[in-house]
Amino acid sequence: MEITVKDLASLLNGTIEGDPDLRLTRPGKIEEGGAGVITFLGNAKYEPYLYTTSASAVLVNRNFQPKSPIQATLIRVDDVYACIALLLEKFGAPAPKSSGIHPQSIIHPSAKLGQNISIGPLTIIEEDVEIGDNVYIEAQVFIGRGSKIGADCRFLVGVKILHECSIGDRCLFHPGVVIGADGFGFAPQEDGSYKKINQIGTVVVEDDVEIGANSTVDRASIGSTILRRGVKLDNLVQIAHNVEIGENTVIAAQVGIAGSSKIGKNCQIGGQVAVAGHLKVADGTRVQGKSGVASNVKEPNQALFGYPAIDYHQFIRAHTIFKQLPELAKRLHELEKRLSKNED
Structure with a gap:
């Protein structure tokens, strides 16, 4: 499948920042990129790759604010993950077609x-x-x-x-x-x-x-x-x-x-x-x-x-305390020793 940034943005109800005439040929990972690749940023931990990716276009949420210049064309959408599901459906392999009943069945x-x-x-x-x-x-x-x-x-x-x-x-x-x-x-x-x-x-x-x-x-x-x-x-x-x-x-x-x-x-x-x-x-x-x-x-x-x-x-709160148990046990032991001395 091949589609322009302009047509893809129209399909996804997105807005374009960059070249609307770029031709996209396949989805790919943001860290790998490549010419003709459409990728996405849905998780903040992958944001550093956005500034170095060689992908042609990247889907981002509408409210995303970049921290550095971006070479790729951006397509801003309401929900990146929902758009990715639609995108993969469009680029995915066609559904298998009937080939009849095999004689060995x-x-x-x-x-x-x-x-x-x-x-x-x-x-x-x-x-x-x-x-x-x-x-x-x-x-x-x-x-x-x-x-x-x-x-x-x-x-x-x-x-x-x-x-x-x-x-x-x-x-x-x-x-x-x-x-x-x-x-x-x-x-x-x-x-x-x-x-x-x-x-x-x-x-x-x-x-x-x-x-x-x-x-x-x-x-x-x-x-x-x-x-x-x-x-x-x-x-x-x-x-x-x-x-x-x-x-x-x-x-x-x-x-x-x-x-x-x-x-x-x-x-x-x-x-x-x-x-x-x-x-x-x-x-x-x-x-x-x-x-x-x-x-x-x-x-x-x-x-x-x-x-x-x-x-x-x-x-989560209990686990935080659990990790402190050795130190808490040590402090408790010291307090017990002090109390014992005071009692004596």
Whole structure:
């Protein structure tokens, strides 16, 4: 794709400081730049690169005030990150087009396929599966019996959707995603062994859900594990049986959510967070990475940090005191010695 600064500014409702006729050919990093590159400044720690970048144009917020001269043309916009999302969509690779059904795929005669479907080699689609229109399925994908797939979905290489799962419209599953494996259910026995509890429930994934590579969503023991509309999971996320994730909640990599917990809508959960089982987390909760949620979060829109997770600002204050503990202990010991002398 090639576009002029003038046309891009018009697309983004931006204002130009510099040459409106420059031709832009690709997005790039501000620290690397290059002729024809359009880049952006969204984080203040990257500002020093703005004054040295060789990029042709840079997106900045309207209220940004430079501290030094800038060689690049600036495009001032209301929201840099929103514009970057649109920009990457414009410059991004085109959506894959249907290439039909590969002869090395295996499709059960009872499966119902929509229009304009692409199915890659070594993909298996079992009996009574229903797939909507404009679905793109890459190689080595497995879709188990009785599963239902909505329209405009994309399943990349190696995705596994086990039996009787339901996937909504416009979902994107990255390589290695597993939907509907057994939940982790075992009953302890008197002799110390564990007996497997059959997991006979399903998984329901609603519309516009994206799941990162090698993430897993376990089927419910009874009922359904549910990912509501607009949920986004990063790579290596584990969602256990009977969990429910509220709409438009985003979860970063290596998060584990234990069985039967209910996460509210519009939550933001940082990387490597652990959520214990059978909990309820209120809408709008934000959990800092590496935290552990061990009790119900009843108040919405809280920011939590720590293990176990507490109010974010309270944790920061407590951590500041924690770093001072050796000095505080030393001072306390000296005070005790002085008090002992005074008592004597």
